[in-house]
Amino acid sequence: MYPPPPTLPRAALNAGAAASAPPAPKSSRGPMIRACLLPPAQAIPALRALLLLALVLGASLAGSLARAEESADLRAAIAALAKGSFAETEKRIAALAALGDARAVPALEALAGGDLYRREADGAVFIARSAGGGYRLTEPLSLQDVGTAGRREVKKIRVNNRLRRTIRAALGALTLSASDPARRLAAAKAILKTRDGEAVEALDQALARETDPQVAAVMQAARAAAVLASDRSAEEKSAAIDLLAARGDREAMAIVASIATAGDAPLAAQAKAAVARMERSQALWDVARNIWYGLSLGSVLLLAAIGLAITFGVMGVINMAHGEMVMLGAYTAFMVQGLFGALAPGLIDYALVVALPAAFLVTGLVGIAIERGVIRFLHARPLETLLATWGVSLILQQGVRTLFGPTNREVGSPSFMSGAFELGQLTITYNRLWILVFSLTLFAALIAAMRKTRFGLTIRAVTQNRRMAASMGIRTPLVDALTFGLGSGIAGIAGVALSQIDNVSPNLGQSYIIDSFMVVVFGGVGNLWGTLLGAMSLGIANKFLEPFAGAVLAKILVLVFLILFIQKRPRGLFALKGRAVEA
Amino acid sequence: MTRRFFTHGMTRGSWVFLALLAAAGVLVPALNLGLPAGHPLHMPTYAVTLSGKYLTYALLALALDLVWGYCGILSLGHAAFFALGGYAMGMYLMRQIGPRGVYGDPLLPDFMVFLDWQELPWYWLGFDAFPVALAMALVVPGLLAFVFGWFAFRARVGGVYLSIITQAMTYALLLAFFRNDMGFGGNNGLTDFKEILGFDLQSDATRAGLFAASALALGLAFVLCVAITSSRLGKVLVAVRDAESRTRFLGYRVEHYKLFVWTVSAMMAGLAGALYVPQVGIINPGEFAPANSIEAVIWVAIGGRGTLVGPVLGAGLVNFAKSWFTAALPELWLFALGALFIAVTLFLPKGLVGSLPRLWANATSARSKAPPDARTKAPAAAE
Numbered sequence: 001m002y003p004p005p006p007t008l009p010r011a012a013l014n015a016g017a018a019a020s021a022p023p024a025p026k027s028s029r030g031p032m033i034r035a036c037l038l039p040p041a042q043a044i045p046a047l048r049a050l051l052l053l054a055l056v057l058g059a060s061l062a063g064s065l066a067r068a069e070e071s072a073d074l075r076a077a078i079a080a081l082a083k084g085s086f087a088e089t090e091k092r093i094a095a096l097a098a099l100g101d102a103r104a105v106p107a108l109e110a111l112a113g114g115d116l117y118r119r120e121a122d123g124a125v126f127i128a129r130s131a132g133g134g135y136r137l138t139e140p141l142s143l144q145d146v147g148t149a150g151r152r153e154v155k156k157i158r159v160n161n162r163l164r165r166t167i168r169a170a171l172g173a174l175t176l177s178a179s180d181p182a183r184r185l186a187a188a189k190a191i192l193k194t195r196d197g198e199a200v201e202a203l204d205q206a207l208a209r210e211t212d213p214q215v216a217a218v219m220q221a222a223r224a225a226a227v228l229a230s231d232r233s234a235e236e237k238s239a240a241i242d243l244l245a246a247r248g249d250r251e252a253m254a255i256v257a258s259i260a261t262a263g264d265a266p267l268a269a270q271a272k273a274a275v276a277r278m279e280r281s282q283a284l285w286d287v288a289r290n291i292w293y294g295l296s297l298g299s300v301l302l303l304a305a306i307g308l309a310i311t312f313g314v315m316g317v318i319n320m321a322h323g324e325m326v327m328l329g330a331y332t333a334f335m336v337q338g339l340f341g342a343l344a345p346g347l348i349d350y351a352l353v354v355a356l357p358a359a360f361l362v363t364g365l366v367g368i369a370i371e372r373g374v375i376r377f378l379h380a381r382p383l384e385t386l387l388a389t390w391g392v393s394l395i396l397q398q399g400v401r402t403l404f405g406p407t408n409r410e411v412g413s414p415s416f417m418s419g420a421f422e423l424g425q426l427t428i429t430y431n432r433l434w435i436l437v438f439s440l441t442l443f444a445a446l447i448a449a450m451r452k453t454r455f456g457l458t459i460r461a462v463t464q465n466r467r468m469a470a471s472m473g474i475r476t477p478l479v480d481a482l483t484f485g486l487g488s489g490i491a492g493i494a495g496v497a498l499s500q501i502d503n504v505s506p507n508l509g510q511s512y513i514i515d516s517f518m519v520v521v522f523g524g525v526g527n528l529w530g531t532l533l534g535a536m537s538l539g540i541a542n543k544f545l546e547p548f549a550g551a552v553l554a555k556i557l558v559l560v561f562l563i564l565f566i567q568k569r570p571r572g573l574f575a576l577k578g579r580a581v582e583a
Numbered sequence: 584m585t586r587r588f589f590t591h592g593m594t595r596g597s598w599v600f601l602a603l604l605a606a607a608g609v610l611v612p613a614l615n616l617g618l619p620a621g622h623p624l625h626m627p628t629y630a631v632t633l634s635g636k637y638l639t640y641a642l643l644a645l646a647l648d649l650v651w652g653y654c655g656i657l658s659l660g661h662a663a664f665f666a667l668g669g670y671a672m673g674m675y676l677m678r679q680i681g682p683r684g685v686y687g688d689p690l691l692p693d694f695m696v697f698l699d700w701q702e703l704p705w706y707w708l709g710f711d712a713f714p715v716a717l718a719m720a721l722v723v724p725g726l727l728a729f730v731f732g733w734f735a736f737r738a739r740v741g742g743v744y745l746s747i748i749t750q751a752m753t754y755a756l757l758l759a760f761f762r763n764d765m766g767f768g769g770n771n772g773l774t775d776f777k778e779i780l781g782f783d784l785q786s787d788a789t790r791a792g793l794f795a796a797s798a799l800a801l802g803l804a805f806v807l808c809v810a811i812t813s814s815r816l817g818k819v820l821v822a823v824r825d826a827e828s829r830t831r832f833l834g835y836r837v838e839h840y841k842l843f844v845w846t847v848s849a850m851m852a853g854l855a856g857a858l859y860v861p862q863v864g865i866i867n868p869g870e871f872a873p874a875n876s877i878e879a880v881i882w883v884a885i886g887g888r889g890t891l892v893g894p895v896l897g898a899g900l901v902n903f904a905k906s907w908f909t910a911a912l913p914e915l916w917l918f919a920l921g922a923l924f925i926a927v928t929l930f931l932p933k934g935l936v937g938s939l940p941r942l943w944a945n946a947t948s949a950r951s952k953a954p955p956d957a958r959t960k961a962p963a964a965a966e
Contacts, residue, residue, distance in 0.1 A: 386743070563751055
């Protein structure tokens with residue numbers, strides 16, 4: 001069915017994706033295979049039963065019957081692997097691959113991994129895993145457990161590196177016809193990597209059958225790579241270069257680049273032009289990728305800082321307990337999820353949605369308590385406020401540690417937040433996307449609350465001119481408490497979101513406190529838009545530095561930049577102007 | 584003349600403090616070395632080392648008080664200077680190990696051999712000489728403070744903003760020293776020290792000597808602080824603290840005064856770190872943690888900022904409480920520390936030394952007369 005698998009043209013075969021893919025689904029052909037494995041005398045009635053079934057179900061199963069006969073060959077071919085020299089085994093692997101039956105895959109994978117054993121007593125071949133003092137045997141075709149064997153009863157079938165390469169190539173061709181699309185995809189990717197010129201026909205056949213567009217696209221690319229490695233006509237190769245150039249990812253680029261240096265003159269020129277085009281588009285994609293990662297980091301910074309933009313930015317309270325509000329929010333999410341798990345496990349996906357208002361309430365109330373209990377006595381003494389709120393943060397941290405223990409707690413992700421999708425050459429994970437969307441929504445809601453509601457109006461009045469606001473009949477102490485509660489509550493909501501991407505531990509808040517102060521100061525104290533812009537630009541700057549400097553150094557550089565920036569513009573990017581500043 | 588500079592500001596309290604410190608510096612080693620282990624007055628070695636550690640903390644607190652209590656600069660990054668001084672001393676102690684390390688390399692410290700480094704980085708050269716290391720323990724923090732202050736004070740970054748960027752500075756250093764590429768031992772820092780100036784670090788006599796050295800350093804720093812704060816320069820510092828703009832309008836170059844006292848303070852913190860490391864036997868990036876700096880601030884706050892005895896007392900009390908709590912009730916220590924932060928800021932804004940005499944005076948003269956004296960209230964910074 002398939003051409004015999006050649007030895008690989010290039011040795012650069014990594015531990016192929018095919019080998020690490022999950023084992024083939026064993027349910028579909030289970031009963032039939034079992035029938036074939038029975039001793040011949042019993043197999044005949046089983047085959048008869050199958051024949052009956054085939055009559056009932058129609059012609060489609062007639063093919064299966066033929067395959068049932070084939071599987072005797074398959075079995076023999078697998079058993080043959082156990083005998084002979086390496087050179088002979090290589091031929092036998094080729095013969096096995098030539099049968100073109102995906103059921104041979106587990107046996108080949110086991111052979112490559114050194115897990116294929118021969119039973120000394122009858123020469124039968126098994127996949128064996130060491131268990132206790134001996135081995136647990138698995139029948140290589142049916143994947144049924146067939147008991148255990150002692151250490152001396154079985155013998156490992158040896159392979160060398162040359163054989164391993166042969167096996168990988170054989171696997172690549174075989175798994176193209178697997179029923180699981182993920183497995184076919186892995187096989188196509190493996191061929192794309194090995195650029196096996198002999199695989200073209202196998203790929204053509206697989207492409208004719210392929211229904212999954214994503215797998216088909218990879219197969220097309222793999223076919224193009226294979227064509228370039230084969231001795232086909234220049235037109236076909238030229239088409240292949242165009243196809244790979246259109247694909248444009250790093251792998252395609254590497255393949256075309258190798259043609260550019262090694263191919264014939266007209267092809268090489270075409271390939272060179274294609275590489276140049278691809279490099280340009282790669283560079284653009286790199287920029288896009290950095291921007292996406294930067295926005296993602298920026299959204300985390302925004303979440304961490306947005307509550308502080310109220311308590312520190314608008315109110316001017318140096319709230320060192322801000323990080324602990326985030327932490328309390330995350331723990332509220334943990335508690336709510338625990339409640340859902342106990343009471344309504346079916347609705348667990350909605351736990352986070354419920355956790356948001358719950359966290360707002362919890363941290364908002366804690367915030368109001370802090371304002372009433374400590375901060376109001378320290379009005380206009382910012383440095384003392386800093387120390388007192390630091391004390392509060394220590395107490396909250398230790399309180400949570402005493403209640404919940406020092407270890408990380410897990411807050412699960414709802415199903416709509418897991419997974420990823422591809423956008424061109426970007427892989428975008430849903431949880432990052434949701435967090436970006438959520439942080440922007442939260443920001444918009446906060447802006448709206450400050451601009452459009454009466455409460456927001458009083459907050460602005462009190463922060464701009466406290467005494468005048470009081471003269472106009474605004475109860476400034478109440479507004480102070482509620483504003484601090486609002487900022488803390490928003491920090492709590494941010495904590496729920498951050499519980500999705502960070503460890504929920506008593507130290508959660510501490511890791512954000514310096515970053516969030518930096519964001520608020522950078523953006524301009526008292527300016528919410530500045531906080532948004534500050535968070536996003538710091539996030540993007542960080543991600544653009546990372547490829548050159550590494551993650552830690554990038555962070556250090558950003559910190560140093562911020563320290564220098566504050567010297568230049570002590571009031572941040574967007575300083576408030578006017579009399580409010582002097583107050 | 585010079586003598587007058589150092590002595591004219593000494594009050595009776597200062598002399599008493601110096602006398603007590605000198606007595607401790609002599610008595611503690613004597614009680615440890617002179618008396619046999621079973622004697623009721625014998626001071627165990629661990630207690631000597633612990634007290635020596637408190638003295639270095641007290642020196643750090645004194646340094647912080649000089650800038651915060653007298654010049655109004657609340658630094659949340661003094662632990663950075665402390666740790667830099669500590670690293671300078673740690674590098675000397677590392678070089679003293681010589682070929683006795685686990686890998687037995689005559690030149691390279693163990694962690695460099697482990698990281699497969701071939702030669703000593705240039706910034707490690709010279710640290711095998713004690714005077715160089717000691718000088719570096721003062722110069723490196725001083726230089727960092729000078730550069731940092733040069734920018735910050737000229738740009739008139741003050742108040743809370745300065746506090747936040749000092750915190751960012753120590754955080755950036757924390758991250759930097761965690762990197763293995765920096766050549767300071769990465770996460771593990773520097774440890775496994777053997778000897779200092781040829782004396783075995785594990786021996787009782789060396790530890791007693793380090794205690795005495797810490798006491799001496801604290802005493803000298805105290806005298807220096809008294810001299811600075813009671814001089815004309817000290818008066819300007821207090822003026823800057825209470826009304827910075829007004830001082831500037833009177834023609835003083837505020838940033839020069841700030842820069843001077845900031846740099847001196849950083850060097851004192853570096854010296855404290857250099858004395859701290861041989862006594863605890865390790866220095867790692869954890870010393871840069873912003874939380875450490877903030878904890879040092881509470882020592883000053885509780886003892887009384889704007890007094891020189893207060894921070895020493897505060898550092899001793901808080902750290903003694905910490906040692907006791909972490910041994911007896913480890914769960915409760917952070918609660919206690921947090922409550923301390925809140926209580927001091929709410930009820931004792933001037934700290935123990937600043938408040939107790941007033942309380943005492945109020946208690947004794949409450950019945951006799953004494954209408955509340957308006958002038959004793961601190962004038963609000965009118966800017």
